[in-house]
Amino acid sequence: xxxxxxxxxxxxxxxxxxxxxxxxxxxxxxxxxxxxxxxxxxxxxxxxxxxxxxxxxxxxxxxxxxxxxxxxxxxxxxxxxxxxxxxxxxxxxxxxxxxxxxxxxxxxxxxxxxxxxxxxxxxxxxxxxxxxxxxxxxxxxxxxxxxxxxxxxxxxxxxxxxxxxxxxxxxxxxxxxxxxxxxxxxxxxxxxxxxxxxxxxxxxxxxxxxxxxxxxxxxxxxxxxxxxxxxxxxxxxxxxxxxxxxxxxxxxxxxxxxxxxxxxxxxxxxxxxxxxxxxxxxxxxxxxxxxxxxxxxxxxxxxxxxxxxxxxxxxxxxxxxxxxxxxxxxxxxxxxxxxxxxxxxxxxxxxxxxxxxxxxxxxxxxxxxxxxxxxxxxxxxxxxxxxxxxxxxxxx
Ligand SMILES: Cc1ncc(COP(=O)(O)O)c(C=O)c1O
Numbered sequence: 004x005x006x007x008x009x010x011x012x013x014x015x016x017x018x019x020x021x022x023x024x025x026x027x028x029x030x031x032x033x034x035x036x037x038x039x040x041x042x043x044x045x046x047x048x049x050x051x052x053x054x055x056x057x058x059x060x061x062x063x064x065x066x067x068x069x070x071x072x073x074x075x076x077x078x079x080x081x082x083x084x085x086x087x088x089x090x091x092x093x094x095x096x097x098x099x100x101x102x103x104x105x106x107x108x109x110x111x112x113x114x115x116x117x118x119x120x121x122x123x124x125x126x127x128x129x130x131x132x133x134x135x136x137x138x139x140x141x142x143x144x145x146x147x148x149x150x151x152x153x154x155x156x157x158x159x160x161x162x163x164x165x166x167x168x169x170x171x172x173x174x175x176x177x178x179x180x181x182x183x184x185x186x187x188x189x190x191x192x193x194x195x196x197x198x199x200x201x202x203x204x205x206x207x208x209x210x211x212x213x214x215x216x217x218x219x220x221x222x223x224x225x226x227x228x229x230x231x232x233x234x235x236x237x238x239x240x241x242x243x244x245x246x247x248x249x250x251x252x253x254x255x256x257x258x259x260x261x262x263x264x265x266x267x268x269x270x271x272x273x274x275x276x277x278x279x280x281x282x283x284x285x286x287x288x289x290x291x292x293x294x295x296x297x298x299x300x301x302x303x304x305x306x307x308x309x310x311x312x313x314x315x316x317x318x319x320x321x322x323x324x325x326x327x328x329x330x331x332x333x334x335x336x337x338x339x340x341x342x343x344x345x346x347x348x349x350x351x352x353x354x355x356x357x358x359x360x361x362x363x364x365x366x367x368x369x370x371x372x373x374x375x376x377x378x379x380x381x382x383x384x385x386x387x388x389x390x391x392x393x394x395x396x397x398x399x
Pocket of ligand 1: 357
């Protein structure tokens, strides 16, 4: 597919310059059609009815599970659908029976959604250690060697920083974890949509990500759990649709993912997510990665030359993806974002980016302006951003 063909599939792409895909991505027509088709053609609950509509809906839902599993190199039995990456991470944090004295290791780069669920465990006597990123925002595997000891039950780290765009050396950290018998949870919310990700190559035990950041509908997320660990995890929520048997006194959950998906799931959303995976496969994740790398280089080189703009973290293209944060001297990030919207309908994220511990560490109490790129963005759009910023800042 060419970039022109891709852009035709995104109704909003021609109307605004959307540079906020790290928050939520635009939705292509096949995904919107997949959601609409569910409501128009086979709107029924799944796993509950024997009638034909329920059977069709159930088969489509299952097909999405297969697609998502294959997309990350996992098995369909290992996929739990959730409403968000946050819900997926909380499922693990609350689902493992942590004991007093256990250690959990996280990093200073984490999004609040991979911070709070672990800090909360301190109430249970769990020690939470935060490994600091380097000045350019990179996590070094050597810094984890010291933090991961025999008491470490779990390491929970982001694959790609949602603020700085830097990539974590997960495979190296995985070796350290497994040497010490610790589990590894990877927050893939910013990696799975943008690069080929394979759970076996990463060597992780849990992978959490959002559907709505990878062209899928909002209200979709995924928790991949290594198969042998499923039986050791308790679900966050129990109820209908997840049971093998119930009596007046007790219940037995269905083993495997079904036991983790109590209640009516986001059926239309998950079907849409399956279509999103089809879409990304058609374009090819290698293409997505290379396309974004080209735009990132253009963006970084352009920002360097704009008066008062300071790129935050890694200024080069090394070990990073197309998430680029910057500040503007004398202008708060929200003002920059409003200016870009008003001047040229450019949508960027501003503020603390749900990563206050990182912002505080960087001494940026107002946060940053964050530009995040995706497959539908073009060189022209990056150029318009740079020109708009340049013009506005040379005036003020
Ligand atoms: C790295 C990272 N982790 C977790 C999340 C939370 O994702 P969700 O909104 O799907 O819960 C985000 C969202 O921005 C993120 O960037």
